[in-house]
Amino acid sequence: MIKLIELTKRFGAFAAVDHVNLEIEPGTIFAFLGTNGAGKTTTIRMMTGVLQPTSGTVEVFGYDIQKNPIEAKFQMGVIPDRPYLYGKLTGREFLQFMADLYRVERRIATQRIDELLEVFGLREWQHDLIDGYSHGMKQRLLMCAAQVHNPRVLVVDEPMVGLDPRGAKLLKDTFRAKADAGLTIFMSTHSLSVAEEVADHLAIIQRGKIVASGTLDDLYARARSESSDLEEVFLQIISESDAGDEKEVL
Numbered sequence: 001m002i003k004l005i006e007l008t009k010r011f012g013a014f015a016a017v018d019h020v021n022l023e024i025e026p027g028t029i030f031a032f033l034g035t036n037g038a039g040k041t042t043t044i045r046m047m048t049g050v051l052q053p054t055s056g057t058v059e060v061f062g063y064d065i066q067k068n069p070i071e072a073k074f075q076m077g078v079i080p081d082r083p084y085l086y087g088k089l090t091g092r093e094f095l096q097f098m099a100d101l102y103r104v105e106r107r108i109a110t111q112r113i114d115e116l117l118e119v120f121g122l123r124e125w126q127h128d129l130i131d132g133y134s135h136g137m138k139q140r141l142l143m144c145a146a147q148v149h150n151p152r153v154l155v156v157d158e159p160m161v162g163l164d165p166r167g168a169k170l171l172k173d174t175f176r177a178k179a180d181a182g183l184t185i186f187m188s189t190h191s192l193s194v195a196e197e198v199a200d201h202l203a204i205i206q207r208g209k210i211v212a213s214g215t216l217d218d219l220y221a222r223a224r225s226e227s228s229d230l231e232e233v234f235l236q237i238i239s240e241s242d243a244g245d246e247k248e249v250l
Contacts, residue, residue: 001023002022002024002059002060002184003024003058004020004043004056004058005021005057005058005059006019006020007046007055007056007057008055009053009054015208017205017208018208020208020209020210022213024201025184026184027179027181028185028200029198029199030184030186030187031188031195031201032188032189033195033203033204034188034206035238038208039207039208040188040205041081041188044080044155044188045080046065047155048073048078048080049065049069049072058072059072060072060152060153061075061153063075074149076151076152076153076154077146077148077149077151078156079142079143079154079155079156081158081188085138085141086130087130088129090126090127091127091128091130091141092127095117095141095144098148098149104148104149112148116143116144116148120141120174121140122137122144125137136164136167139167140167143171152184153183153185154178154184154186155187156185156187157188158188158190160189160191160194176198192234193230196216200215201215202216204237204238206242207241211240211241219234219237223237223240
């Protein structure tokens with residue numbers, strides 16, 4: 001379970017994230033939606049311990065990310081918006097390196113790496129240098145690396161960027177299977193079609209505040225729209241939120 005409690009990040013007078021409250025149950029695929037600059041990445045950086053909140057807390061299966069950072073981070077697999085790969089390592093060497101960071105026993109790590117390489121279609125290239133991987137292959141390798149320690153939570157910022165249709169389908173199918181097996185997936189995405197297809201619950205953040213959250217049906221009801229198109233509903237909710245902010249200023 002992931003809990004964000006009154007999570008806030010200010011840069012001077014600017015509130016990048018403003019008293020965000022969310023609770024994501026185990027085994028849920030949660031889509032975090034918003035326009036550019038809405039606060040998605042800042043929220044994720046606080047969730048993963050990269051950025052310290054101005055106030056509020058993040059709990060990952062009962063561990064406070066500020067008070068118990070090591071325990072909390074061991075519960076998570078993370079793929080940030082700007083990941084870094086060691087290009088002079090082979091794919092398998094990189095996964096072993098990640099397993100060592102998470103103190104995974106060598107025997108278990110070997111088995112886990114074999115399974116992940118198979119699932120994500122990288123076994124054939126496991127001994128090739130990462131520098132020679134395509135963008136899509138690197139994305140799939142990052143998915144392997146984030147799960148090598150068998151985390152309970154997967155946090156992903158823009159998971160589908162750069163993936164071809166085959167890679168995107170593989171990822172979506174894998175997400176569904178993992179969630180059904182109990183993995184909690186928190187994904188920030190601009191792809192409304194992906195969110196609509198795979199997410200169990202969603203939240204929309206705008207100007208640092210959660211303006212809508214719930215299931216797809218909840219969002220449709222929130223927008224009071226007869227449309228079943230998430231893009232139309234999303235734009236309507238954002239527009240209403242912006243209009244409300246303008247009234248407050250006036």
